[in-house]
Amino acid sequence: MWPKCDEVLMRSSWILTILILIGLVLGTIVGQLLYDQEYSLTQPESQHAHATALAVFTFLGNTVFMGLLKMLIIPLVATSVVVGVTSVGDFRKLGRIGGWTLFYYIATMLIAVTIGLVLVTTFQPGAKIDEQRRAEAEASYAQDSDKVVALEAKQAEGLMGAVRGLVSQIIPLNVVAAAAKGQPLPIIFFSIFFGVVVTMIGPRNRIIIDFFGAVFEVLMKMVHAVIWLAPVGVFALLAWTVARIGLTVFASAISTYMFVVLLGLAIHGLVVLPLILKLFARPGPDGSNSPYRFMHQMRQAIMTAIGTDSSSATLPVTMECATELNGVSKQSAGFVLPLGSTINMDGTALYESVAVVFLAQAYGMELGLATLVLIAITATLAAVGAAGIPSAGLVTMVIVLDAVNSNVIANDPAVSPIPVAAIGLIIGVDRILDMFRTAANVWGDAVGAKIMDRFCD
Numbered sequence: 229m230w231p232k233c234d235e236v237l238m239r240s241s242w243i244l245t246i247l248i249l250i251g252l253v254l255g256t257i258v259g260q261l262l263y264d265q266e267y268s269l270t271q272p273e274s275q276h277a278h279a280t281a282l283a284v285f286t287f288l289g290n291t292v293f294m295g296l297l298k299m300l301i302i303p304l305v306a307t308s309v310v311v312g313v314t315s316v317g318d319f320r321k322l323g324r325i326g327g328w329t330l331f332y333y334i335a336t337m338l339i340a341v342t343i344g345l346v347l348v349t350t351f352q353p354g355a356k357i358d359e360q361r362r363a364e365a366e367a368s369y370a371q372d373s374d375k376v377v378a379l380e381a382k383q384a385e386g387l388m389g390a391v392r393g394l395v396s397q398i399i400p401l402n403v404v405a406a407a408a409k410g411q412p413l414p415i416i417f418f419s420i421f422f423g424v425v426v427t428m429i430g431p432r433n434r435i436i437i438d439f440f441g442a443v444f445e446v447l448m449k450m451v452h453a454v455i456w457l458a459p460v461g462v463f464a465l466l467a468w469t470v471a472r473i474g475l476t477v478f479a480s481a482i483s484t485y486m487f488v489v490l491l492g493l494a495i496h497g498l499v500v501l502p503l504i505l506k507l508f509a510r511p512g513p514d515g516s517n518s519p520y521r522f523m524h525q526m527r528q529a530i531m532t533a534i535g536t537d538s539s540s541a542t543l544p545v546t547m548e549c550a551t552e553l554n555g556v557s558k559q560s561a562g563f564v565l566p567l568g569s570t571i572n573m574d575g576t577a578l579y580e581s582v583a584v585v586f587l588a589q590a591y592g593m594e595l596g597l598a599t600l601v602l603i604a605i606t607a608t609l610a611a612v613g614a615a616g617i618p619s620a621g622l623v624t625m626v627i628v629l630d631a632v633n634s635n636v637i638a639n640d641p642a643v644s645p646i647p648v649a650a651i652g653l654i655i656g657v658d659r660i661l662d663m664f665r666t667a668a669n670v671w672g673d674a675v676g677a678k679i680m681d682r683f684c685d
Contacts, residue, residue, distance in 0.1 A: 251463035259470025264370040293461025305566040307444040312562025313423025318474040337577040353484035354589025365652035372485045451544040462535025470608040560681040568673030575613035575668030606631045634684045
């Protein structure tokens with residue numbers, strides 16, 4: 229007797245999960261070996277071989293695996309949103325889903341920021357940074373020209389500039405150009421608008437709905453095929469990352485800061501979000517409402533997020549896991565997940581709040597309750613404006629830093645501002661932390677889609 233389709237799906241899912249986990253572990257080991265070897269190489273031939281290994285990892289991870297995922301993002305976003313909106317049908321119901329979705333995004337980000345602020349003010353990791361370490365960090369920051377240009381441009385933009393930029397992205401002047409540039413937010417807006425109008429044209433909409441439904445099914449099949457490259461992709465990406473940074477950062481003076489960020493992400497991802505899911509998601513077909521079972525079924529998306537450092541690039545995998553393995557409806561997944569991968573950034577918001585307070589502590593700046601509240605608000609807004617790409621949170625963090633400087637100096641002009649070059653303290657470990665905050669972002673999106681499922685009936 230042939231095995232049932234569900235049994236085959238679960239069996240292949242387990243095989244893929246094990247392979248991805250092996251890829252993560254091997255990538256970490258190989259990356260650390262390369263990092264250790266880099267400082268012992270003296271011969272040009274050995275240095276060339278080392279550079280070649282990194283080039284191979286870049287090709288396999290970024291060019292092939294990330295390239296295939298990014299290739300699917302825009303068509304998947306467009307079709308999934310149209311399918312989700314047209315499946316809902318009733319415009320009033322869509323408005324209710326959209327309202328609750330945005331409320332969920334803002335509420336969970338504020339909770340994440342609050343957790344981060346409580347932890348960083350409790351552990352005081354910045355107090356351990358001395359003047360010599362600050363000087364070394366500022367010098368290393370000045371040498372990283374690419375980061376300097378991006379960070380200073382974002383600082384000049386300011387918070388209102390970031391908000392204006394976000395709104396201008398939502399309404400594209402040319403939707404085709406936005407798609408060509410790989411910008412999901414304007415595509416989401418256009419697709420929602422398009423889907424709403426489709427539902428209003430009467431019986432003639434059937435051909436459009438069927439077309440987008442068929443395209444969505446084809447794209448999900450393509451995603452399923454690409455996912456099988458994930459073990460190789462995450463191995464290459466993680467090996468490249470660790471080879472450049474090394475795991476020795478966990479034993480450095482900055483390790484307490486890293487511990488605070490990771491602890492905050494763990495509390496939010498393993499306690500807060502599961503509790504929200506337990507309270508507000510409806511039980512599954514079998515009557516089960518276990519948040520940890522849902523997390524277990526989203527494991528491939530979470531591990532892919534760790535490997536890619538990008539919630540946008542992970543979106544195809546997130547949708548595959550949510551709809552195929554967890555029974556999340558196409559209406560909810562098609563609307564909540566694409567939007568969440570762009571603006572729902574729990575992990576990024578938590579990280580930015582911790583990082584700014586850490587830098588303030590390192591430079592001896594006293595922060596009162598009012599300033600901490602300001603950090604909570606600006607970190608949430610800045611996280612919304614962060615792109616779903618690697619290290620985007622580091623760039624938008626300067627907006628929060630600038631807001632803190634302006635607030636503190638307005639109250640006490642004698643206080644020296646925190647220089648942007650202070651970010652040199654945390655640039656070196658940002659990539660490691662980015663892997664885990666991206667996982668928190670993706671997990672938060674999945675929880676939101678599961679909760680919003682109850683409004684799609």
